[in-house]
Amino acid sequence: MFSDPQQIEDTVSLILRVISKPFWQKLEFWITIVIAVTGVIFSILAFAEARKAKRAATEAGRTVKIQTITIELTEVSQKLDKLRPNIPFNEARDMLTEISRRLRRIISPFQADPDLKCHIDTLREVLTGAKESLNSVRPTDPANEETPYTVYYAIESDFASINDCVADLLGLFEKKTINIGDDNVAPKG
Amino acid sequence: MTMSHQKDELIIYINKITESTRLGEMLWTRINPTTYTWSTDKPKPAKIILQQVQRSTRRIIGGNIIVRTSTHYLFKVIDQHGQEVIAVDGSEDESINTSLSPLYEAILSGFTQKGIEFLKTILPDH
Numbered sequence: 001m002f003s004d005p006q007q008i009e010d011t012v013s014l015i016l017r018v019i020s021k022p023f024w025q026k027l028e029f030w031i032t033i034v035i036a037v038t039g040v041i042f043s044i045l046a047f048a049e050a051r052k053a054k055r056a057a058t059e060a061g062r063t064v065k066i067q068t069i070t071i072e073l074t075e076v077s078q079k080l081d082k083l084r085p086n087i088p089f090n091e092a093r094d095m096l097t098e099i100s101r102r103l104r105r106i107i108s109p110f111q112a113d114p115d116l117k118c119h120i121d122t123l124r125e126v127l128t129g130a131k132e133s134l135n136s137v138r139p140t141d142p143a144n145e146e147t148p149y150t151v152y153y154a155i156e157s158d159f160a161s162i163n164d165c166v167a168d169l170l171g172l173f174e175k176k177t178i179n180i181g182d183d184n185v186a187p188k189g
Numbered sequence: 190m191t192m193s194h195q196k197d198e199l200i201i202y203i204n205k206i207t208e209s210t211r212l213g214e215m216l217w218t219r220i221n222p223t224t225y226t227w228s229t230d231k232p233k234p235a236k237i238i239l240q241q242v243q244r245s246t247r248r249i250i251g252g253n254i255i256v257r258t259s260t261h262y263l264f265k266v267i268d269q270h271g272q273e274v275i276a277v278d279g280s281e282d283e284s285i286n287t288s289l290s291p292l293y294e295a296i297l298s299g300f301t302q303k304g305i306e307f308l309k310t311i312l313p314d315h
Contacts, residue, residue: 089221122247122254129245136223136243147220147238153263154223157244 066177069106073170076102080163085152089139092151096134099162100127107169116172123165130158199277200288203264206237207292210299217296225296234269241293244280262289 023029076099087095107123110116137154209215217225217239224240240263248255261279268274279286 118249118252118254122249125247125254125256126245133243136241137221139221140219147224147226147240150220150224150238150240153240153242157242161245161247 063177066173070170070173070177072102072106073166073173076106077163077166077170080159080166083152083156083159085149087151089134089137089142089151092134092155096130096155100131103127103162103166115176116169119165119168119172123162123169126158126161126165130155130162133158196282196285199275200285203285203288203292207288207295210292210295213299217299219300225293235274236267238265238267239263239289239293239296242280260290261286262293264289 079095079099083092083095103123104127107116107120111120113120133154134151137151206215210217215227217227220226220238223242224238226239227237229235241260242263243258243260245256245258248257259280263279264275264277264285265273266275277285277289279289
């Protein structure tokens, strides 16, 4: 401990001299500021990169999903092409039920999409129309042999309309995939 | 004989079938709600099939769906071997479609009348 008054006075004057100097005139202050600002800048850059990576991952997932949808729509379209002129009622009913279920499952997540809404509404109407057409040829006596081509004549127009709607949706989904690709291309230079 | 004459002749026969149906001389069988058939064994086995088909076309105009529905008839005559002797699509010829429409109405009316008469027979007398 301090026993000499002179020593105490020297120490107090030294402390006063140190604290009387403004803190911004000290080198340590500026070193700390530089480190802090650099830290903030790197944090912002890291956040921006993470955000871009998240967006890219989301878009990549969406692209894969849309490609899956286009494959499914192509399968449905090929199935619609296979409508036989001598198709019996029960086979046509099974075919329409399957096609309707698959298409409704595919289109339902996009029903609010402004680019697809109109086409989706049309497809829903056409599917309902096809069911009505098929019901119009439900055999009165299922045990009796059906009259040839009756079912085909009743539903072929509706099936053609469904196929047209599927083709329209396929094109729009393919366009969406192309747009996603374009959006994600980084400008060169 | 030209196609036009053949068409006129066919329309004459369709009109005769319509008249015979109205008079109850030809009794039709319902295959399904929109298809009716008439069969005969004399002078030779044959079958006539009449089917009503409704077609809807949809167009997107200004974001709205415009639906246009048309009704046409398919008329077929099948011989004893099951071969189509005549197959006419009313959507391809308006004049034939127009002559098939009264035939379909006559068949439908006959069925309704038959149903009403049956209903009369089963109801208790007052």
